[in-house]
Amino acid sequence: MRTALRLGLSLAFAAALAGSAVAATVMGxxxxxxxxxxxxxxxxxxxxxxxxxxxxxxxxxVCKNCHSLNLVSFxxxxxxxxxxxxxxxxxxxxxxxxIPADPNKQGQTYDDKGNRLTRPGILxxxxxxxxxxxxxxxxTFNGALPPDLSVIVKAREGGPQYVYSxxxxxxxxxPKGFTVVDGKYFNPYFAGWNISMPPPLADGAxxxxxxxxxxxxxxxxxxVTFLTWAAEPKMEQRKRLGFEVLVFLTVLAxxxxxxxxxxxxxxx
Amino acid sequence: xxGPSTYTPSNGFTRWLDSRLPLLRFMxxxxxxxxxxxxLNVWYTFGGIxxxxxxxxxxxxxxxxxxxxxxxxxAFDSVENIMRDVNYGWLIRYVHANGxxxxxxxVYIHMFRGLYYGSYKAPREVLWILGxxxxxxxxxxxxxGYVLPWGQxxxxxxxxxxxxxxxxxxxxxxxxxxxxxxxxxxxxxxxPTLNRxxxxxxxxxxxxxxxxxxxxxxxxxxxxxxxLGIDVKGPQDTLPFHPYYTxxxxxxMVLFAMLFAVLxxxxxxxxxxxxxxxxxxxxxxxxxxxxxxYLLPYYAMLRAVPQKLLGVLVLFGxxxxxxxIPWLDTSKVRSLRYRPMLxxxxxxxxxxxxxxxxxxxQEPQATTNVFGLELSDLLLARIGxxxxxxxxxxxxxxxxxxxxxxxxxQSIAQAVLGSHAAAAAE
Amino acid sequence: MASTIAADQSTRRDFLYIATGAVAAVGVAGAAxxxxxxxxPSASVLALxxxxxxxxxxxxxxxxxxxxxxxxxxxRKRTAKEIAEAKAVPVASLPDPLARNANxxxxxxATDANREIKPEWLVVVGICTHLGCIPLFGExxxxxxxxxxHGSQYDTAGRIRRGPAPQNLPIxxxxxxxxxxxxxx
Numbered sequence: 001m002r003t004a005l006r007l008g009l010s011l012a013f014a015a016a017l018a019g020s021a022v023a024a025t026v027m028g029x030x031x032x033x034x035x036x037x038x039x040x041x042x043x044x045x046x047x048x049x050x051x052x053x054x055x056x057x058x059x060x061x062v063c064k065n066c067h068s069l070n071l072v073s074f075x076x077x078x079x080x081x082x083x084x085x086x087x088x089x090x091x092x093x094x095x096x097x098x099i100p101a102d103p104n105k106q107g108q109t110y111d112d113k114g115n116r117l118t119r120p121g122i123l124x125x126x127x128x129x130x131x132x133x134x135x136x137x138x139x140t141f142n143g144a145l146p147p148d149l150s151v152i153v154k155a156r157e158g159g160p161q162y163v164y165s166x167x168x169x170x171x172x173x174x175p176k177g178f179t180v181v182d183g184k185y186f187n188p189y190f191a192g193w194n195i196s197m198p199p200p201l202a203d204g205a206x207x208x209x210x211x212x213x214x215x216x217x218x219x220x221x222x223x224v225t226f227l228t229w230a231a232e233p234k235m236e237q238r239k240r241l242g243f244e245v246l247v248f249l250t251v252l253a254x255x256x257x258x259x260x261x262x263x264x265x266x267x268x
Numbered sequence: 269x270x271g272p273s274t275y276t277p278s279n280g281f282t283r284w285l286d287s288r289l290p291l292l293r294f295m296x297x298x299x300x301x302x303x304x305x306x307x308l309n310v311w312y313t314f315g316g317i318x319x320x321x322x323x324x325x326x327x328x329x330x331x332x333x334x335x336x337x338x339x340x341x342x343a344f345d346s347v348e349n350i351m352r353d354v355n356y357g358w359l360i361r362y363v364h365a366n367g368x369x370x371x372x373x374x375v376y377i378h379m380f381r382g383l384y385y386g387s388y389k390a391p392r393e394v395l396w397i398l399g400x401x402x403x404x405x406x407x408x409x410x411x412x413g414y415v416l417p418w419g420q421x422x423x424x425x426x427x428x429x430x431x432x433x434x435x436x437x438x439x440x441x442x443x444x445x446x447x448x449x450x451x452x453x454x455x456x457x458x459x460p461t462l463n464r465x466x467x468x469x470x471x472x473x474x475x476x477x478x479x480x481x482x483x484x485x486x487x488x489x490x491x492x493x494x495x496l497g498i499d500v501k502g503p504q505d506t507l508p509f510h511p512y513y514t515x516x517x518x519x520x521m522v523l524f525a526m527l528f529a530v531l532x533x534x535x536x537x538x539x540x541x542x543x544x545x546x547x548x549x550x551x552x553x554x555x556x557x558x559x560x561x562y563l564l565p566y567y568a569m570l571r572a573v574p575q576k577l578l579g580v581l582v583l584f585g586x587x588x589x590x591x592x593i594p595w596l597d598t599s600k601v602r603s604l605r606y607r608p609m610l611x612x613x614x615x616x617x618x619x620x621x622x623x624x625x626x627x628x629x630q631e632p633q634a635t636t637n638v639f640g641l642e643l644s645d646l647l648l649a650r651i652g653x654x655x656x657x658x659x660x661x662x663x664x665x666x667x668x669x670x671x672x673x674x675x676x677x678q679s680i681a682q683a684v685l686g687s688h689a690a691a692a693a694e
Numbered sequence: 695m696a697s698t699i700a701a702d703q704s705t706r707r708d709f710l711y712i713a714t715g716a717v718a719a720v721g722v723a724g725a726a727x728x729x730x731x732x733x734x735p736s737a738s739v740l741a742l743x744x745x746x747x748x749x750x751x752x753x754x755x756x757x758x759x760x761x762x763x764x765x766x767x768x769x770r771k772r773t774a775k776e777i778a779e780a781k782a783v784p785v786a787s788l789p790d791p792l793a794r795n796a797n798x799x800x801x802x803x804a805t806d807a808n809r810e811i812k813p814e815w816l817v818v819v820g821i822c823t824h825l826g827c828i829p830l831f832g833e834x835x836x837x838x839x840x841x842x843x844h845g846s847q848y849d850t851a852g853r854i855r856r857g858p859a860p861q862n863l864p865i866x867x868x869x870x871x872x873x874x875x876x877x878x879x
Contacts, residue, residue, distance in 0.1 A: 071348045250526070
C-alpha cells in the first residue's frame with residue numbers, strides 16, 4: 001500500500017514535469033521488488049494466522065541461527081492479532097531458548113570455563129540474539145553483520161515485497177560483465193547485487209507441522225508474513241480502530257454539516 | 269473593531285468574578301461575540317485547525333515522554349516499547365509522528381492563504397511576523413522531535429543540520445566548529461545531544477503556545493482580514509464568532525481529522541523514512557539522506573548553492589524573507605482577487621515551492637525530464653530558488669507600483685448580500 | 695398555525711444541536727481513553743507477573759523475602775508451635791474475619807487453614823495494609839510481624855491482630871511446583 005502511495009506520488013510529480021527519466025538498467029542497481037500480494041494488505045487486510053505460525057517455524061528453524069529478533073517477546077506470540085499460539089505453546093517455545101541468567105548465589109554470570117550461564121526462557125523474555133555481540137557475529141560471517149529482523153520489513157524500502165524478493169531472488173545467473181565478489185552471492189534485488197547472505201531457504205528447508213508443502217515460495221511468503229507481524233504487531237487492532245474512528249467522524253461531520261447549514265441559513 | 273465589551277454577567281457569582289478577574293468577559297469577547305467578517309471562506313478555518321494540531325501534539329507528546337528514554341542506548345528501544353507494549357502506545361506515537369506532518373500541512377495552507385489575501389498588510393504586520401516566529405519554532409521543534417527515535421535518519425539528520433552552523437568557520441575561523449561542539453555537547457552528535465534535544469523538544473511547544481496567544485491577540489486588535497481584503501465598515505459586515513464560526517471551524521476541523529485518521533490508521537509510515545527503523549549507527553551514513561517533506565524546499569535551496577556558507581545563507585534567507593513581506597508589498601490592495609498582475613506570479617510561487625520540495629527529495633545528481641529536455645535537478649533547483657527570492661524582493665515591490673487593481677466592492681455586506689440587502693441591513 | 699411551525703422548527707433545531715454536541719462529547723471521551731490507559735502497566739510489565747522461588751534452603755522458624763511484581767513476598771516456614779497458636783484463634787475475635795487469599799473465594803473466613811496451602815508454609819505479600827510499610831519478622835505480641843511505621847501487629851498467619859491496619863496481609867496467587875519450588879502469580 002505504502003509503495004503504491006509512493007508510486008502514485010512520484011507519478012503525480014512525473015506528470016507535472018511531463019514525464020520523469022526512465023531508469024535504465026545499471027549494473028548493480030537493485031531490481032524493483034516482485035509484485036507479490038499478502039493477506040495483510042489493504043484497509044481490511046489481516047494476518048493469515050496459519051501463515052504466521054508457519055512463518056514462525058521458518059524463523060525458528062532457519063533465520064534465528066544468524067538473525068536476532070531483539071524487540072519481540074515470547075509473550076507477544078500469544079497476543080491477539082499475532083500468531084496466537086496458546087500459552088502452553090509459547091511457554092514451550094520460550095523454554096527452548098537459552099537466556100543469559102542473572103548472577104547465581106555466588107554472584108557469578110560465567111561458569112569456570114568462561115561460558116555465560118543461562119536459563120530457559122520465560123514468556124516475559126525477548127528472543128535472545130544468536131551471538132553475544134556484534135563483533136562475535138562479524139567474526140563468524142567474514143565481517144558481515146546479519147541485521148536484526150524485528151522491524152526489517154519497515155526498515156526497507158519496498159517492505160514485505162522487498163524481503164520476499166531477496167529471499168527468492170537467489171540462483172540466477174549474473175549478467176555478462178558482472179563479477180560476483182568471492183564469498184558473496186548474486187541477488188539482483190539487493191543494492192549492489194552482491195549479498196553476504198547465502199540462500200537461506202530452499203524447497204523442503206523446513207517440514208511444516210501443519211502439513212503444508214514447503215516450497216521456497218511458500219516458506220518465503222510465510223516468513224515474510226511473520227516478519228511483517230513482528231514489525232507491526234498492532235496492525236489488526238490499528239485497522240479495526242481506524243474503521244470505527246472513521247465511521248464515528250463521518251457521523252459527527254454529517255451532524256456538524258447540518259448544524260452549520262442551519263446556523264448559517266439566515267446569514268446570507 | 270473589537271469595540272466595547274457587550275458582556276453582562278448573568279448571576280451573582282459571575283458578577284463577583286467579573287469585578288475580580290474578568291476571565292468570562294474576556295472569553296465572551298474573544299470567542300463568542302467577537303465580530304468576524306461574514307465572508308470568511310474555508311481557508312480561514314485553518315487557524316482553528318492549527319490550534320487543534322498544537323493541542324494534539326502537546327497532549328500526545330506529554331504522554332509519550334512518560335515512556336521515552338533520552339539516551340543513545342535506550343531511545344530506539346523505548347520507542348519500540350511504546351509501539352509494542354504500552355497500552356495504545358502505537359496509536360499515540362503514530363498520532364504524534366503523523367501529527368507533525370498534518371501540522372505543517374495546515375500551516376502551509378494557512379500561510380499561502382495569508383499571502384493570497386494580503387493578510388500581512390497593514391495593520392496586521394505584527395500578526396504576520398508572530399506567525400513567522402511560530403513557523404520557525406515549529407521547524408525547530410519538529411527537527412528536535414525527529415531526532416528522538418534515534419534511528420539512522422534521526423542521527424544523520426541531526427548531524428547534517430547541526431553541521432550547517434559549522435559553515436560559520438568561513439566567517440570567523442573556528443567559530444562554527446565551536447558552535448557545533450556547543451550544540452552537540454561533544455565532538456559529534458551523541459548522548460548529550462539527544463538528551464538536550466529532548467529537553468528542548470518538550471519546552472518549545474509551550475513557547476509556541478505562548479506565541480500563539482500573542483498571535484491571536486494581534487489578530488483580535490485589527491480583526492480578521494477577509495477574502496475581499498477590504499476593511500470592515502460596520503456591524504452589517506460582521507457576524508458574531510459564535511455560533512457562526514465555531515460551527516464552521518468545527519465542521520472543517522472534523523474533515524481535517526478524517527484525513528489525519530486515514531494517515532494514522534491506514535498509512536502510518538507513509539510520510540516516514542524506512543531508514544529511521546534502523547537504529548542510529550555513527551559509522552554508516554544511509555545512502556540517501558532526506559529531511560521530512562515539510563523541510564524539502566529549503567533543503568533543495570541549500571543544495572542549489574555549491575558554496576557551504578552561501579548555501580546556508582540562502583536557506584536561512586528564504587525564511588528571513590518572510591519577515592519583510594509586509595513592507596516589500598507596495599500595493600494598496602490586499603486581496604489577490606483584485607490584483608490581476610500579481611496573481612499569476614503567486615501561483616507560480618506556489619508551484620515553485622512544490623517543485624523545490626520535489627527536487628529536495630531527489631538524489632543530488634539526479635536529472636528530470638522537462639518537456640523532453642533532460643535537465644539537471646541542480647539547475648532546476650537554482651531556477652526555483654531564484655524565483656522564490658525574485659517573487660518577494662522584485663515582484664512584490666515592483667508589481668505593487670505598476671499594477672492597476674480591479675475596482676474593490678463598496679463593503680463586505682454589499683458584496684455578500686447584494687446592495688439591496690446590505691442597505692436593508694444598515 | 696405560524697407559531698406551531700416556529701415551535702416545531704426550534705425543537706428540531708435544538709435536537710440537532712444537542713445531538714451534535716452529544717456525539718462530539720462521546721468523541722472527546724473516546725479520545726481520552728487511550729491517553730488514560732497508557733499509564734496502566736504495559737504488556738511487558740504484565741508479562742513479568744509470575745516468579746518461581748526455590749524454598750529448599752529455608753529452615754523452620756525462618757523466612758525469605760522474594761520479589762513478585764516489585765513487591766516483597768514473605769515465605770515463612772512455621773514451627774509446630776506457631777501453627778498451633780494460629781489455629782487456636784477464633785475467627786470471630788479477629789479484626790478482619792476474611793481470609794484475603796487470592797487462591798480462595800473472596801468470602802472465605804480467616805481460619806488458619808484458609809491462610810495456607812500447606813500448614814507449615816505461610817506465603818503473604820509483605821506490605822502492611824495500613825500505609826504500605828514493610829512489617830518486621832518475628833516481632834510484636836503475636837509472634838508474627840510488627841509494622842515499624844504505626845505499630846500494626848500481625849500473628850503467625852499474617853492476620854492483623856492489633857493496630858491501625860484494616861486487613862490481613864494478602865496472600866498472592868501461588869502454587870507448589872514439586873517439593874522445593876513455589877510459583878507465585
